[in-house]
Amino acid sequence: AWVEPEIQSLGEAKVAAFLKAEPGLKKHAEHLRNSLRQARHTLSAETEGALAALAPVRSATGDVRTLLFNANTRWPEITVGGKAERVDDTRYGLLRQHPDRAVRKQVFDAFFGAIGQYEDTYGVTLGNVVQDDTTLAKLRRYPSAVAMSLGAEDIPEAVYRTLVAEVHQGLPTLHRYFKLRQKMLGLPDLHYYDIYPALVTQTKTYSLDDAAALTLAATQPLGEDYQTLLKTTLQANTMHALPSPGKSGGAYQDGVYGAPPFVFLNHQGDFESVSTFAHEWGHGMHTAMANRAQPYETAGYSLFVAEVASTANEVLLSDHMQRQATTKADKLFQLGHALERLRGTFFRQAMFGEFELNTHDAAAKGEALNGKRMTEIYCQLLKDYHGDAAGVMKIDPLYCQEWAFIPHFYRPFYVYQYATSITAALHFAEDILSAKPGARENYLKLLAAGGSVPPYQALKNAGLDMATPAPYRAVIQRIDKIMDEMEALLTAP
Numbered sequence: 001a002w003v004e005p006e007i008q009s010l011g012e013a014k015v016a017a018f019l020k021a022e023p024g025l026k027k028h029a030e031h032l033r034n035s036l037r038q039a040r041h042t043l044s045a046e047t048e049g050a051l052a053a054l055a056p057v058r059s060a061t062g063d064v065r066t067l068l069f070n071a072n073t074r075w076p077e078i079t080v081g082g083k084a085e086r087v088d089d090t091r092y093g094l095l096r097q098h099p100d101r102a103v104r105k106q107v108f109d110a111f112f113g114a115i116g117q118y119e120d121t122y123g124v125t126l127g128n129v130v131q132d133d134t135t136l137a138k139l140r141r142y143p144s145a146v147a148m149s150l151g152a153e154d155i156p157e158a159v160y161r162t163l164v165a166e167v168h169q170g171l172p173t174l175h176r177y178f179k180l181r182q183k184m185l186g187l188p189d190l191h192y193y194d195i196y197p198a199l200v201t202q203t204k205t206y207s208l209d210d211a212a213a214l215t216l217a218a219t220q221p222l223g224e225d226y227q228t229l230l231k232t233t234l235q236a237n238t239m240h241a242l243p244s245p246g247k248s249g250g251a252y253q254d255g256v257y258g259a260p261p262f263v264f265l266n267h268q269g270d271f272e273s274v275s276t277f278a279h280e281w282g283h284g285m286h287t288a289m290a291n292r293a294q295p296y297e298t299a300g301y302s303l304f305v306a307e308v309a310s311t312a313n314e315v316l317l318s319d320h321m322q323r324q325a326t327t328k329a330d331k332l333f334q335l336g337h338a339l340e341r342l343r344g345t346f347f348r349q350a351m352f353g354e355f356e357l358n359t360h361d362a363a364a365k366g367e368a369l370n371g372k373r374m375t376e377i378y379c380q381l382l383k384d385y386h387g388d389a390a391g392v393m394k395i396d397p398l399y400c401q402e403w404a405f406i407p408h409f410y411r412p413f414y415v416y417q418y419a420t421s422i423t424a425a426l427h428f429a430e431d432i433l434s435a436k437p438g439a440r441e442n443y444l445k446l447l448a449a450g451g452s453v454p455p456y457q458a459l460k461n462a463g464l465d466m467a468t469p470a471p472y473r474a475v476i477q478r479i480d481k482i483m484d485e486m487e488a489l490l491t492a493p
């Protein structure tokens with residue numbers, strides 16, 4: 001905490017002179033530039049000290065939410081197929097995919113009923129986070145809370161607002177998807193509890209070796225260097241892939257400078273696991289390439305670019321699988337899988353982003369936010385996104401409590417990056433697959449840049465401006481194209 005004020009007190013001219021005189025400072029240039037950029041948002045030493053001292057008090061809100069949700073809520077029990085099931089967070093995630101619609105409704109009613117009891121309390125905890133963020137943005141002389149959050153990494157506010165506006169414009173495509181879902185599932189109407197069962201089921205299983213072979217085959221368009229490095233890195237034995245007793249769930253990648261990337265998976269043998277393999281090794285390769293090209297100081301990268309590297313591999317895998325599909329069922333499965341991913345990552349994360357924007361904008365205007373008001377704001381978005389007024393899907397009021405269940409809202413303006421990342425990943429993957437001149441080189445350069453360039457600028461250098469509508473419109477078009485293909489397959493004999 002004492003380094004930044006020292007750098008800022010030197011001022012731009014002096015730092016520039018130091019950089020010119022001492023070549024050894026070059027690897028610190030990005031850090032120095034960033035530090036100077038923050039100077040006008042840094043408060044007096046006394047105020048900064050007071051804010052730092054109050055930090056544990058300010059962050060306690062999130063702890064209250066975690067305790068209430070994880071420890072203090074008595075999750076209800078329901079009976080599924082003669083067996084008692086407690087609908088907690090984990091079981092909700094599984095049971096909401098149940099093929100029996102009556103079970104899904106029971107699960108939703110139980111889960112959101114339990115959360116809804118605490119609407120007032122969640123309203124206070126989340127309202128506090130929004131208020132804290134909004135006040136801090138004002139104190140630090142930012143035009144808005146979203147500008148403060150994105151400004152930390154020099155990402156323009158326009159990226160966020162363009163994403164939200166463009167996705168909202170594209171909602172008719174999402175409504176078309178729900179209509180298709182209703183038809184494929186053979187349902188008389190559509191409710192919010194109908195969005196999770198898979199459109200097409202597949203019983204095929206994949207071993208860990210299959211996952212590696214498919215990831216290698218799918219990333220062939222990235223070129224020989226990527227392939228060779230991926231092969232060597234896979235042989236470094238730094239992956240723990242199979243589930244085992246006592247092991248925590250999920251999947252992630254962790255990079256340590258000077259070492260091969262560490263990958264943690266829970267391989268289940270379904271296609272989703274293969275996709276996760278490709279995803280996490282996308283992160284792994286990003287780490288390996290940045291570590292190879294950058295000094296320690298600039299090897300670490302931002303989430304804004306990290307999820308591009310991982311999601312691009314998923315897109316390449318999906319494309320590879322679609323080309324390999326020999327039966328109509330396989331092809332439909334792959335197209336359905338790609339669609340689900342886009343619904344969850346592009347539309348849903350943008351909806352969360354819009355909720356954050358609306359609640360923060362309301363707080364900035366001085367509106368008092370309580371649980372009821374949050375539910376109202378969230379409900380309107382659920383209805384817009386799922387076509388309630390257009391007769392696409394009925395949103396039952398109880399499910400509007402969902403906002404209280406999303407832990408990410410306690411880290412404001414974070415999840416939008418999943419939507420921007422899949423947008424960027426599709427852009428790069430499509431250009432590379434169609435062998436557009438320079439596309440592969442630009443993309444590999446982006447991975448190798450690590451954290452040496454601010455993330456928005458890094459994408460711009462690779463030919464993609466995330467503050468413009470074009471990349472988001474391309475995603476909407478792609479989703480429509482997938483549905484065209486699916487509809488053609490469904491009507492074909």
Ligand SMILES: [Zn+2]
Nearest residue numbers: 279283307310
């Ligand atoms: Zn990831």
